[in-house]
Structure formats: structure tokens, C-alpha cells
Amino acid sequence: MNGRKIDQFIRGVRLDRDKVESFDKYPFSLRAVREMDRIVFHPNVTFIVGENGSGKSTILEAIATAYGFNPEGGTKNFNFSTSDTHSCLYDFITVVKGAKMPKDGFFLRAESFYNVATNIDELSKEIPGDFLKSYGGKSLHDVSHGESFFALIMNKFGKNGLYILDEPEAALSPIRQMSLISRMDELVKGGSQFIIATHSPILMAYPKSFIYEIKENIERVSYEESENYNITKDFLNNYKKMIHILTK
Template identity: 40%
Template structure:
């Protein structure tokens, strides 16, 4: 059977990560940070299964979604500060030890390519690319606006099947650019790739067919898009902004 990936192909390849479980080194949940975060504790107790296409983690600040994405990305072999498996840059290590406690159940014969897009560390990643240029050269990310550089990175790095981790990628993107990101995610899925994304964006979370996991004080629970607290809050706010704002400004 032909195993070569071609853009636009909808043939399903074996997904890079089928499930995430705790390994034998994992501490008992609730004693050591970040196991004190309910969602992280649930991952260590029960594990999580990832969808073949796109899985979103949605929740408030501090709910643990970014910690989980970071832990899985690092366990896969990606740089905690962003980039591919070949990226070896570090400015100030701040990652949690979660990756050391995770065991990834990988798909047989799955692609090993991966990329971690982390909004808060992209400036240092661009500097790393400047200082370590590829033989084919690269785009001048630092000369672009924040949003333009994100879109350029999507065009230049999100072009192969594999495992893509994204941590709040909408932070740099306008509404239209977020729609462009959705098109990129669809291209990855069509080519047999897999995506794990932490997001606050109701637009991004509306990606058709995605698995949505809502993260909060309850831990992790599956959810439908129209049931998300995130979506309901945005819907209510846009229908009547003054009703929300007067409680803050009076």
C-alpha cells in the first residue's frame, strides 16, 4: 500500500497518539504540583484518549489545559518552548514535571513529526530560528506583526502529517486569521495529522468534528460546542454588553 502523504488526501493514517496514561513514576494525585490541579489529577488517574483528528481543551485560566498540552508535547519529544522535535532552545525553563509522569500510547507506524506552537514563547523561538537558519532559509518573523508571524509560521511549518500541539494560538490572531487557522487544521486532518489544542476561542472550538474536553474544577469532561461555558458567556455578552459591563464599572 502506498504510504506517502499527499496534500489534500483524506486517507486516514494511524494517529500519532491514541491515548495518554500515567506511568509508574507518577506520584499520587493531589500531593505535588501540578497534580493538585483537578484536570491534571484526572489525567494521572484515568488518562485521556485523543481523537484521530482534533482535540480541544477548553477552560478558564488556571484550569490546567495548557499544563496538560505542554506535558503531552514534551512527552512526545517536542521542545517545551515551542518548535519541532529538532528544536533545542531554552531561555528559562518553567515547564512542570508532568511530561516525566506520562506514557503515550502511539499508533503503530504513525508519523513522528510534531510541532508545538506556544503563543507565550514564540518571540524567543523566532530568535532561535534566526540564529539557526535552515539550509533553505526562513521568513523574517521578527519583521512581521504578531499575527502575521503566526500565519507565516503556519504556512511554513504546518505542512506535513504528524502531531501538532497548540497552546492558545488565537492569542495573536484576528477573527479572520482564526478562520485561516481553522483551514490549516482541516488541511492537517485531511492529510492524516493529529491536533491537540488548548484554546479560549469559541470560533476555533467550533471546528467541525472536533473532540472537545472542558477543563475546570470538576476535572475534564466531554462537551458539545453549544454547551460550553465559554460559548454561553460570549453569546450572552454579545447580545447585551452593557448588562455585563455595568457590574464591573458601577
């Protein structure tokens, strides 16, 4: 770890189950939430993975919101709201914080990134100075979706930061996903912590991490044990047979 003393900004989260009136109502009816007790985070990177609708993004959103980030994304200073659709789960979890505070932070979610980019443009008109410099020097709407994601990660993300990412691979090619691993490692070595919900077996390969997989419950698994890894591996090793089965 290059001699760096590790103390994460968020050590974990726990569900305050005694505050929940009914596990039959959303979001508590989600299996991931219903079975949730305590999640311990890696000081560097923690992945939350699972099938569509499993609840991983709901849990990630609750963690970010409970920590003080805007539910739609951005830094703690972003307070815009275009659609009040986030769940109430953040009111029912306790974030277990570490001994230090991050110097920077960002909640990046693919589904509402357009709204974040628009708010950045609006703030650039209100705040004196070169506000857009920390986002790559120009409007994130003036580049492709993937380029805007990467411009944000390369320019806004810095050392000693807390970064919560919801499916960042949605806008990134496989090559860019590998570049993201390199950037993550650079920032981790500079004292940053990541919590990521993802489907990407490329990102999940990052070694200094925990992987929590949502199935019947929330279970910590190794990379090779994860469903994302095994399904992708089986498909690539037998793609002709798989395509025949899927299209016959």
C-alpha cells in the same frame, strides 16, 4: 473523510497515578491533573479548554514534552532552553501512540514564541541553504506577532504532521482565527492531527474534533455545552445589559 483511513499519531494519554508520591504538590495539586486518568484523542483535532490556571497548558506541555518536543516549542530538532520552567508532569504520563509516525510536527506555544523565532534566526545562520523558506522566507521577528504565527502555520505546517498548539488565538484576530480553521481542515484532510489548548469559541467550532473541558474534572463536552461558547453567546446577545452590569 474523503476516503482517508484515519489513524492518529497520538491516540491518547494517561496519568501514571501509581508513580505520583503526593497530589498535594504542583503540578499534581492542579485539579485537572489530580482528576486526570485517561484522555482519548480525536484522530483529527482535540481541544482542551478551561479557565486560567485550570491546568490545560500544563497538560498540553507535558504531552508535547513526553512526545519529544522541546518544552519551549518548535520541532523535535529544537533543543534550546532559555528558562527551565516546565513541570515534571511529562515524566508521569504515558503517551499512547498510533500505528504510524508523523512526517512533521511542531509544538507552538504563545508565551515562548519569541524565543522560538529567535532560535529559527540563529539556525538560519548555521544551516546551509534557504532555511527560512519553510518559515515564510524571512525572519519571524520582521513581521507582527500575528503575522509570524500565521506565516509559521501556512509555511512550516504540512501534511501528515502532528501539531500541538497552546492558545494560538493569542496572536490572531477573529478573521485570522477563521483562516486558521480553514488551514487546519486542509491539513487534517492531508493526514495531520492537532491537539490544541484554547479559549477561542471560534476555533472550538471546528466540527471534526473532541472538546475536553476542565472544571471539577476533565469532561468531554459538545461545542454548545462548553462554557466558552455559552459565555460568549450570552455576552454578544445581551452585550448592553452585560456591560451595564460589569461597569455599574
